[in-house]
Amino acid sequence: METFVNELETTASVDELDKVIGFVDEMLESADCPMNIQLQIELAVEEIFVNIASYAYAPGTGNAVIKVSLSGEPAVAEITFKDSGVPYDPLAREDPDVNLPASEREVGGLGIFLTKKNMDEVAYEYRDGMNIFTMKKIIAG
Numbered sequence: 373m374e375t376f377v378n379e380l381e382t383t384a385s386v387d388e389l390d391k392v393i394g395f396v397d398e399m400l401e402s403a404d405c406p407m408n409i410q411l412q413i414e415l416a417v418e419e420i421f422v423n424i425a426s427y428a429y430a431p432g433t434g435n436a437v438i439k440v441s442l443s444g445e446p447a448v449a450e451i452t453f454k455d456s457g458v459p460y461d462p463l464a465r466e467d468p469d470v471n472l473p474a475s476e477r478e479v480g481g482l483g484i485f486l487t488k489k490n491m492d493e494v495a496y497e498y499r500d501g502m503n504i505f506t507m508k509k510i511i512a513g
Contacts, residue, residue, distance in 0.1 A: 373512070375443035376402065384436040384455055386425045392438055393417060396451065399440040403447055405511040412490040413449060413509055419483035420453050420462075420505055428457025428503065447512035448492075453505045460503060461496045463488075 380395045382388045396417050400410045417438075424436050437454040462484045488494050493508040 373447045377441045379439045381437045384425045384434050392421050403442045416487040419487050424455050428455045446510050449511045450508045454502050459498045463496045
């Protein structure tokens with residue numbers, strides 16, 4: 373597969389979630405991504421973008437950049453989120469104990485846990501004043 377790259381810059385607001393999901397879906401559909409994999413990616417995109425929208429600039433606002441790259445054999449989708457909000461590494465948090473009843477678990481952390489389970493690779497770095505969260509998923513055999 374040749375490489376396709378597209379980028380969306382938007383306000384980091386939950387109100388923009390549909391636009392972000394639509395942007396990612398359009399890229400995945402152009403690569404004939406199977407629906408079950410597309411749904412896994414959508415869940416992860418929603419989790420990461422809502423976290424940025426909710427926490428990166430609170431109580432203010434700012435922008436987020438979402439970059440989608442499709443390439444390789446087998447085809448891989450790489451989705452990168454960038455924001456210049458408060459530095460935060462969601463991967464540094466310990467995974468929740470999903471064997472405990474919900475009432476006994478700490479609040480939070482389940483979304484990033486599901487993102488890590490659904491994606492093939494996830495990575496975080498803070499560079500040049502930016503949070504950079506990257507996730508990859510094989511989308512075709």
